[in-house]
Structure formats: structure tokens, C-alpha cells
Amino acid sequence: MSLRQLFSGSADADSTPVGEAEPDSLVAGWIGRTEFKLWILTIVVMLVDVLLTIHGLSLGLRERNPIARVAFESAGPLGLFGLKLMAVVVGLSCRRLCPDRATILIPVILLIPSAIAVGVNSALIAVTLG
Template sequence: MSSDGAYSHHRIPIDVTPAALERALWVLVALSLVGDVVTTFVGLHLGLAESNPIARSAIDGYGLAGMLALKTLAVGVGLACRPILPDVYKPIVPAGLAIPWTIAVGINLYMISSVV
């Protein structure tokens, strides 16, 4: 059995370096972080509840400062782990932050739209 052609390599139509991808993902981290905080507090103001028990505890105890402290801690852990990765894998760090926060924004917007 030959492995010639068994694996095809697909390239995206534009040339994106890992550094450019990482920069774009850090922008998405910032946008999704702000979006998550804003939509969370709008939802809470409308009577919705925070479903994450750690975030709920931080918000109940410290309000916005508690939520921002959690976000800062998450970004800090990502930045602390980033240097141990090879350059090509460094975009994983902001992706790991941006993806769940972007999903949270979508869920928050859906929940807000259900009560407005």
C-alpha cells in the first residue's frame, strides 16, 4: 500500500502567518471579553442568572470588579503559558480564550432576546 497522495494539504486562499493569526485572535479575545461582560450584566439586569458558578460567586461577591478579575486571571494564565509553546502553536492561546467567550456572547444574546 502506498501513501502517495493519502494526505492532501489544503491551503487557505490567503497567506496567513502564525503571528498575524495570533494578532487577529487577540483582537477577538478583547472583543469577546467586552461582549461577554456587557451581555452578562445586561442579562443580570433583566433578571437572568449567571450559569457559571465561579463567575456567579465572583459577581455576587464583587460585582463588575469580580467579573473583570476572573477575565484578567484567564488572560494572565494564557499569557503565562504562551512562552512554552512553539511559535506555530501560539495562536492556540487566544483561540482558547476567544472561542468560549464568543460562544458565551451568543448564548447571552439569545437569552436576552428571549426576555426582551
């Protein structure tokens, strides 16, 4: 099963003949493509967040999130990557429990705090270096 099939929810995601799609499947196809792009964006932003956090810590900044602090203190950078990986795995697992039209919210819910963290980390690093 490919990654795209995982996001579409079936192994036969592309088997519907053109012109025979129901209106709901057109919406599902749009949500599937958009959701796939959101998952990619979320993972990229999470990786940037971890890299900026590691860089900030190397400059002497402190991790304010107590869970991330314990992960970093016990496993170093791999602990931070592990936390993000766990968040993605939980999100993908919860995806199966959501109605089809709501699955697009899962990557958005993961993306927002990571994007905020990237902004905060960037500002703190800029102030530290500036």
C-alpha cells in the same frame, strides 16, 4: 517592549532585513500577525460577554457559571472583568511555554467559549426582552 513585540517573542521583531528571511521566519511572521489579531478579537469578545452578562443579570437572569456567580456576588461587575483579565494573563503566561507554531491556539481556545457565551447571552436577553 511593545505589545506587538510581546506577541512576536522578541524585542527585535522587525530587525530582520527584507530578503534575508528564512522560510520559518516567514511562517512566524504570519503567525505573529494573525495571533495578534486573534488576541484583539478574543479580548473584544470577552468584553462583550461581560457586558451582556451584566445586562442579563440586571434583567433578572441568573449566572449559571458557579465561578462567575461567586465573582459577581463578591465583587460585582469588577469580579467578572477580573475573571476575564485573569484568563488573558494566564493565556499570555502559557504562551511562553508553547512551541512557536502552537501559540496561535491559545487565543482561539479562549475565544471559542467566550463567543459561545456571547451567543447564549444574546439569545437569552432577546427572549427576556421579546
